[in-house]
Amino acid sequence: MKDAYARAGVDITAGNLAVQRYRDVTSAWTHPDQLGTLGGFSGLFRLPGDGKRALVGSTDGVGTKILIAAAMRRYDTVGADLVNHCVNDILVTGADPLFFLDYLAVGKLDPEVAALVVSGVHRACRENGCALLGGETAEMPGVYRPDHFDLAGTIVGIVDLDAVPDPNRVEPGDAIIGLPAVGLHTNGYTLARALIPEDDYDAPFGATTYGDALLAPHPSYLAPVRAIRAVADVKAMAHITGGGLLENVPRTLPEHAAAVFEQTRWEVPPVMAELVRRGALDHEESYRTLNMGVGYTLIVPVAGVTAALAATPGARVVGFVQPRRDGEPRVVVHPART
């Protein structure tokens, strides 16, 4: 089925168009200490009075995963989803997290529910060694239904400029290491909600329930990425979020290189296979909407693979970089034979 995501109410084309329009309206002025461009995973800002380091900032939300959490009255996990998502977003620049701020908006403020949300934010901040520096709780009747809420957050990290990965160093023959995804993480939930109705959340799904499988927390890749970078020359990294492998990996490749993935090399989590089945999603749509089991990618020279895999349980080679001619796709995923 083509366009299942659009039919579920999320318009990826509008999203890309908005990003283009943002470039238009912001192009007239850029702060002189700003490095990199709008639209990447995160922005870099030269630390004043320090020629060697940059601050890295990123803002994100948990998307409509919160509607599943609200329906299941499970309020203490979405905070960790949010923090870990943000940690991973700045991690692709090589940044260590410094601090985090959250934005919680509710239709009707229940202090106990809000405290559960913030406790999840705080727990994940602590696990990532990141300060919870503050936040805002907004009660907005008329914008949110009484039982609905939204949660977003901003992370700030710091990086040595000479430790920022450089996709221009990526070359054909390099290996792509994947870190496993445990579920949808923080993307694809509008589609998931369209395909798995709320009545199914309590129903058994393998050893778990549909609801629990959908709410599986977004992991932080900080520890495994640090372990790999300690032993291997990591040239580029991608956090596989909205847009999947097809839209996130190209940012880590030079113009004349393509990433070729072999789906036989990793397992697609059951919840993702179920969504593909229920939605009759085609191959392209699956890999453009869902992470399909690969949560984070690192590109390393083949010589570094053995050490990298030994450093990180669960990591595996999921593909290779190949030469690419003009007009050829930036990312190819060869399906497992069925």
Add this chain to the structure above:
Amino acid sequence: MKDAYARAGVDITAGNLAVQRYRDVTSAWTHPDQLGTLGGFSGLFRLPGDGKRALVGSTDGVGTKILIAAAMRRYDTVGADLVNHCVNDILVTGADPLFFLDYLAVGKLDPEVAALVVSGVHRACRENGCALLGGETAEMPGVYRPDHFDLAGTIVGIVDLDAVPDPNRVEPGDAIIGLPAVGLHTNGYTLARALIPEDDYDAPFGATTYGDALLAPHPSYLAPVRAIRAVADVKAMAHITGGGLLENVPRTLPEHAAAVFEQTRWEVPPVMAELVRRGALDHEESYRTLNMGVGYTLIVPVAGVTAALAATPGARVVGFVQPRRDGEPRVVVHPART
């Protein structure tokens, strides 16, 4: 009328209770480089490897002012409201803004509308010399109505630790300088929407319309505050946001000092007088919900007043610090005689 704000759907008691519960759930761990506490205007974080400077972060939203903007289809001003609000929030620590990130959530993404919102964010960032480092646009059908949106943002600034104002230096006899508010800024809109129905937005109100008066942009106090700090010893500052003078000024006072304001010393903007009239708000509620014409306060020794006022058009002395005994109020506003 008591509790007009609560009847309009915003529960300030629940807000204070939530802040208390946040302290409970976050008290078990604080990052060692974190300075100050949750619940203030903004949080400070010691800059790694730099003993003299701190980063300052703050997150905020524009609240239900966005519903008025959405009703009037005026999308290019709320971004400036948000940025200027955040600039002022970190300004009370003495911080200079470095960069900003926005979070825009919509029910249905219209790239042109989103670009108007972001253009307002970008314009205000530029005016404050602050990078627009990135942001997130989230399309969340099911959370937001198709024509609704929410806008929040995070600012990061930097401050020399020895330039951070110290409320403990405030003493009886000091003068309180007020910078004028031009309207509601970013607070009290749920109440305003309850008192001024949408049908009135186009109706004339003095030289303007109700809608335009309600949407008057939140100003940045960066330039006037810099001008005053250049010529006077500023001991403490407050950004008058939700909670008004009554709840924001106490944070700038030591335990045994009270701020005593004289309402004869400044003008209450017409839109605020209209809300007080329509809602029959009592004195206490007016000053706990609305800024009532004072957008920002600075406490200076009397000897610094003349230079401070000369440096800043519109600034005026709005009150004085007086001794306070246990049990006495932290803030008193003497009404104008009528």
